[in-house]
Structures are given as C-alpha cells and as structure tokens.
Amino acid sequence: MSTLQIAETQFVTVNGIRVAFRRFGKQSQVPLLYINHLRGSMDTLDALLFNAIAKNREVIVYDSFGIGHTPKSTAAMAAIAAGFVVAIGVEKADVIGFSMGGGVAQILAWDYPHLVRKLVLAGTQSAIGEGVVLPPKEVLESAGANNDEPPTLEDMLRLFFFPSDSSLAIGRQWWNRIHERQVTGEERKGFLVGPGARSQLTAIFSFSLNSSNFDRLKDIKAPTLVTNGHNDIMSPTPNSFSLQQNLPNAQLIIYPDAGHGHLFQVPELYAKHLDLFLGH
Template identity: 30%
Template structure:
C-alpha cells in the first residue's frame, strides 16, 4: 500500500478521536506535521520511500484539526499529547519521533518529556529551543497567513524560489500531493492559523529553555534535515549550537528551503534509514 491510497484510521482516546494513516512494516516512525498541516500535506514520495526503507510510517491529524476531534491547539506542550496517545494506543515500541516545522518543535518536546518511548528523533525545517542567532524573514508570516496558499506561495514557503531546480521539485511535489482524490483531510481553518502566527517575527518562536536543557543532556540521537535558505527557521540557529547538543547531527541541502524532504524525498528517506541503522543511544556517562 502506498501513501496515496492509505485508508484513514481512527483511535478513541482521552475524549477525542485521532485520525491517522499507516503504511509499511518495520520500525515505527511517527511524523508530526507542520503549521497548517494535515494528513495530506506530506509528500507521498517521501512517505513511500520511508516505507521502502523498512519503516512503518504513521502520520496523523492533531486534535481538533483535519479529521481529528477534540480541542485544537498550537501550543507544542499540548500538541505533544497527540503522538503520546497514538503511540500508547497502537502499542508502539522503540519509536522514531519525527516532525516538520511546528511538528519538529512538538517532536523536541516529546524527546524532553517521553525519551523512554523513543530510539531516535528526526526533525525537518524546524528551530531549536532557546535564543536564536538569525530571525525569520517577514515574508514567511505574510505568506503563511493568506487564506489560501497557491503554488507560488508554496514555493516561497517550502522551497527556494531563486533555484530553477528547487522550483521544478516543488512542482513535482505539489502534483504528487494532489494525487490523492478521496478521503482527504479538511484544511486547517485559516482563522485558527492566523491567530497562532507570531506577532513579532524577530522573536524566538520556541523560547523553551527547559527543552534546550533536555536536549543538552539527552541520549536520544537527533537528526535535523534543513535547507540552506529556510525563511522561517534558518538552519544557522542549529549550527550556532554546535558542541552543545551532543547527539544532534545536521544535514543541510543546498538551494533548498523549509521543506527539504519534499525537494529530496528519496535521498532524505535514505539518510534517515542510515542514521537510524548506524546511530544508537549512548550511555548517559558517555555524553
């Protein structure tokens, strides 16, 4: 079964219904989606490549959004309950927790709060916690808050508009995502999204020093996959923490933006598979 025709499935837990999809067999990887994201915002080629690499690939809608019920929130310390409950109800073990953008923040909170449940963490186009050295570009906020994002908006938000190769990859990715025609997840309401956009683009979006402290002490191997021109979460903020995050590896694609795994779906899946296969948790005393 491919991502394009994976059936919608549901669990009932803690007073709400969570929608999810699952493809592949093997080590579970649970993917937390981006701002304004739902089940249908992941590139099927990326999900299929993960499945082909030996993962059980699980995507889901956050509470109160898409096909899930409950109360919607974009507070990562609330959102983290969704992957936690999904992992518990599905009896998953030794999980790779992964997340894109806002979902990458959720994944970091998960590592800080529930490290015993995960073997690895994979982050895409997200920000580290704490102070930052390079702020977001205002263009992201004006584009992300539009009622409907057309193809050109998606190029701005997730790719590198100055690169012909990145633009071509954006077109291919958009066509693949549009390939699912039934059972699609409803869009995140624009009013909800706008209400959660930062008022000050220069302010750090994830000023969570306890999470930063947890990442400095964790034994969970972490891989961040970024683009060299991410207009919302510049990858430079990760490099500024070199030598202070003992388990973090950084992979940065050239001429790429906020959605590097959509520009390079197969390569990113292979990098993740190699990372998980060759990198193990270290004893705490070794850090």
C-alpha cells in the same frame, strides 16, 4: 505493501480527542512516526518521500490538530502525540518532526523519552537562545497571513523552496504529488485554515519565545539527525547548526539548492539518508 495513497484511515481516541491516522510500509520492529508542519494534514503529504521511506520501515502519520480540537501549545501537542503512540500499541518509535512538528518532537523527546528511540528534526529550530536566529519579519507576517484560505502554489513555493529555477521546478512537482491521494468515499482534508491554523501559530510562537525550551535541548538523549536546506527562510538554516551543537548526540545534513521544504526537494535521497541514520 500499502502506500501513502491507499493506506486505510483509522481512528483512535486520545484524552477525549479523535485522532485520525494511517499506517503503511514494510513491517518493522520500530515504526517511524511523522509529526507534521504548520497547517499540514495527512492528505498534503508527499507520496514520493513517504513511499520511499516506507520501503524499509513502517510509517505512521496522523491528524489531530484542527480536527475538533487544536491545542495552543506545543506541549499539549506533544502530550497528544505521546498518548496516540501508546493508544495504538507502539512501545517505542523513531520520530521525525518537520517545521512546527520539530518543536513538538523536541518536547516529546525530553518529556516522554521512553517512547522515542531516534529523533529527526527537519527544517526546525529550538527556542530562542545563543546562536538562534529569528526569521525575517516579512516571512513571519507571510506565514501568519490569510489563514482563512488555504495556501496557494505560489505561497508554498516562496516559503518551502529556494528561489532558483531548478528548486522551483521541483516545487511544482511536489505540489502535484501532494494532491495524489483521492480515495473514493473519503473526504479530502487539505491545509488547515481558520481558528485551527491560528492556534498552531500561537503554539509555535509560544514555543520559540520560551528560552527554557532552548535549555532543555541537553535533556534529549535520543540520537538525533538534524536536516535542512542551505537557505531556509522559515526556520533559518543557522538554527540547524545551533541544534546540532546544543544537542548531546546529533548529526547535521544541509542540502544544497534547497530551502525549508528540503525533504520534499530530494525525497529519494532524503529517504536514503534517513534509512542510514535509523538503521545504524
């Protein structure tokens, strides 16, 4: 079975955009498509999490944003995701979107429902609406600062992990894991910087401030799992409860001693919960 660290990088063109992708894991009738967070790339994924998921199903990860073309709207990102799924011959997928990827996944689920069997929304939120809480101003400023440079370990610990000794220790282990993939002859693509990162921020803010996106939650028919840490400062944890309450068919899991990057804090447990949901 192929793993995240050694999966072959393939390419496909979608609407004139070159999309890089990797497929790995146990062959399954319905693969799992992962849509990444702000500034993330395939080379910054957590090997422990994704290899644990891949033990029971095929996993598909991809990069398109910031590589030759960066849409300034989540709707355009969702259109690329939909075109990508079709281009690689997948009729229907389970979809997990983390953070920014959760906004893209929501649009994918309501605009292209025939492509989505089940949906997982991790550390994300809907647009503004009843019960939705905006992140603190200093967090928004921090996320939008220094986008010409890649984030440091300290940046990611602050944004992704709960400020407890145990959570921060796990965060440092995660940081080491996301640097594991080193393939001979392949240029490593780290965190997105520059205009691409700023375009992603524009897309996130546009999605979050469009209240019609909140109203469209009711249009998502796919069974949904919502997950978060108990103290997410980027997509405040109460917004996960709001998602669960406003989606037609949703479950909610909140992980203790965890923040925005909860799925990286308990990767093996998260993979088990994911497997239960997707396999039920």
